[in-house]
Amino acid sequence: MYVPPLSQVKERAPPAVGGWNRFWTHSTRRRRIRHGRQRNHRWRNPWRSLPTARALVQGAYVAFFLLVGVEFHSFVAQAVSGGPVTAHRPPAVEGFLPISALMSLKYYLLTGNYDEIHPAGLTILIAALVSAFLARKVLCSWVCPIGGISRALSWVGERTLWRRRKKEVLLPVWADQALSSLKYFLLAFFLWAVVWSMDAMAIMKFQRGAYNHAADAKMLLFFTEMSFTTAVTLAVLVLLSVVVKNFWCRYLCPYGALLGLASFASPQRVVRDRDACIDCRACTRGCPVEIRVHEKPSVWTPECTGCMTCVSSCPVERCLTVTRKGAATWSPWLIPVVGLGTIFLFWGVARVTGYWNSYLTVDQLAEAYRQARELAHP
Ligand code: SF4
Ligand code: SF4
Numbered sequence: 530m531y532v533p534p535l536s537q538v539k540e541r542a543p544p545a546v547g548g549w550n551r552f553w554t555h556s557t558r559r560r561r562i563r564h565g566r567q568r569n570h571r572w573r574n575p576w577r578s579l580p581t582a583r584a585l586v587q588g589a590y591v592a593f594f595l596l597v598g599v600e601f602h603s604f605v606a607q608a609v610s611g612g613p614v615t616a617h618r619p620p621a622v623e624g625f626l627p628i629s630a631l632m633s634l635k636y637y638l639l640t641g642n643y644d645e646i647h648p649a650g651l652t653i654l655i656a657a658l659v660s661a662f663l664a665r666k667v668l669c670s671w672v673c674p675i676g677g678i679s680r681a682l683s684w685v686g687e688r689t690l691w692r693r694r695k696k697e698v699l700l701p702v703w704a705d706q707a708l709s710s711l712k713y714f715l716l717a718f719f720l721w722a723v724v725w726s727m728d729a730m731a732i733m734k735f736q737r738g739a740y741n742h743a744a745d746a747k748m749l750l751f752f753t754e755m756s757f758t759t760a761v762t763l764a765v766l767v768l769l770s771v772v773v774k775n776f777w778c779r780y781l782c783p784y785g786a787l788l789g790l791a792s793f794a795s796p797q798r799v800v801r802d803r804d805a806c807i808d809c810r811a812c813t814r815g816c817p818v819e820i821r822v823h824e825k826p827s828v829w830t831p832e833c834t835g836c837m838t839c840v841s842s843c844p845v846e847r848c849l850t851v852t853r854k855g856a857a858t859w860s861p862w863l864i865p866v867v868g869l870g871t872i873f874l875f876w877g878v879a880r881v882t883g884y885w886n887s888y889l890t891v892d893q894l895a896e897a898y899r900q901a902r903e904l905a906h907p
C-alpha cells in the first residue's frame with residue numbers, strides 16, 4: 530500500500546466552524562502562523578520597499594498634476610483676458626478627458642486619422658490600455674492622481690477608523706461584487722453612447738465643435754466654479770473613501786473599469802503557493818481593493834491594480850509570486866517597470882512624432898474658452 534511521505538500530507542480543517550470547531554480552527558491557524566514564522570524567521574521579504582516606492586511615485590504624480598492644473602489655470606485666464614499669453618497649455622490636462630479620448634480612439638480605428646484637437650488624451654488612453662495588458666492597471670496604482678488621493682484617504686481611514694478592525698475586509702463579498710458592477714454599468718453606458726451610437730462622421734463633427742475645443746476649460750470650471758451639488762457629492766465621496774478603501778476607484782470609475790478589462794487579458798498575475806501559505810492574511814489586509822488573496826490560487830480579476838502590496842507583505846519565501854502564464858516567475862519590480870516604461874515610451878514617441886500637442890492655436894483656444902460657460906454638450 531502506498532503511504533505518502535509526511536511532507537505531502539496536508540493539514541485539513543474541520544468542515545464546520547462553530548463551537549469547539551471554531552476553537553480548533555483558530556488555534557490551528559495560530560499554530561500554522563507561528564510555525565511558518567519560525568521556519569522563515571531568517572527570510573526578509575526583498576520587495577518590502579515596493580509600496581514606499583509606489584507611494585512616492587504616485588505622490589510625485591499628484592504634485593505634478595497640481596502644477597499642471599495651476600499652469601493651465603494661468604493659461605486659460607490669460608487667453609480669455611485677451612492680453613499677452615505667457616503661460617503654456619500643458620497637454621497632460623487632456624488625460625482628464627477620457628470620453629473625448631474614447632471617441633478619438635474609435636475615429637482613429639475607423640479612419641486612421643489621429644485626433645488633432647486633443648492628441649495627448651488619445652495617446653494617454655492607448656498607453657494606459659497597452660500598459661494594462663502588459664502589466665495590469667499600473668496607471669491606477671502608480672500614476673493616476675485620483676488614485677493617489679484615494680489611497681491617501683484610505684491611509685487616513687486605516688490610521689483612525691480601522692485601527693482596531695479584526696476583519697481583513699470591510700464589506701461582505703456580495704456587497705463588494707454588487708458595488709463593483711456599478712462602474713461596469715457606467716462604462717457600458719459610455720461605450721454605448723460613443724462606440725455604438727456614433728459613426729465616424731458624428732465623431733468628426735463633435736471633434737471640430739466648440740464644445741470639444743473648450744472641453745479642458747469646462748473641466749477646469751467644474752472645479753474652480755463648483756456648484757453646491759458638486760461640492761456635496763465630492764464631500765460624500767471623500768468621506769466614503771475614508772470609510773471604505775478606494776471607494777471611487779473600486780466602485781464608480783469607468784476608466785478604471787476599462788483598464789480592468791484590458792488587464793483581465795494580461796498574462797501576468799499574482800500566484801499563491803497554497804502549500805507554503807501560513808494563512809496569516811497579511812496579503813488581504815494590505816490589498817487596496819480588498820481582494821481575498823489568501824483564499825485564491827491566483828489573482829485573476831479585473832479589480833487587481835498590480836500594485837504588488839500583497840507580494841511585498843507576504844512573510845513566507847516564494848509563497849506569493851508574479852507569474853507570467855506558462856513561464857517562470859517574475860520579479861514584482863518588473864510590473865511597474867514594464868507598465869511605467871510603456872507609458873513613457875508612448876509619451877516620448879508622441880512628442881517626437883507630433884502627436885502630443887494640440888493643433889489649435891492660442892487664438893482658437895481663447896475663442897472657445899470665452900464661450901465655455903455657455904456651451905452645452907451637443
Ligand atoms: S480607477 Fe479611475 S480614478 Fe482610480 S486610479 Fe484608476 S483611472 Fe484613476
Ligand atoms: S491583489 Fe495584490 S497586486 Fe492586486 S491589487 Fe491586491 S495587493 Fe495589489
Ligand code: SF4
Pocket residue numbers: 801805806807808809810811812813822823842843844845848849
Ligand atoms: S499568501 Fe497571504 S496568507 Fe499566505 S502567507 Fe502569504 S501573506 Fe500570509
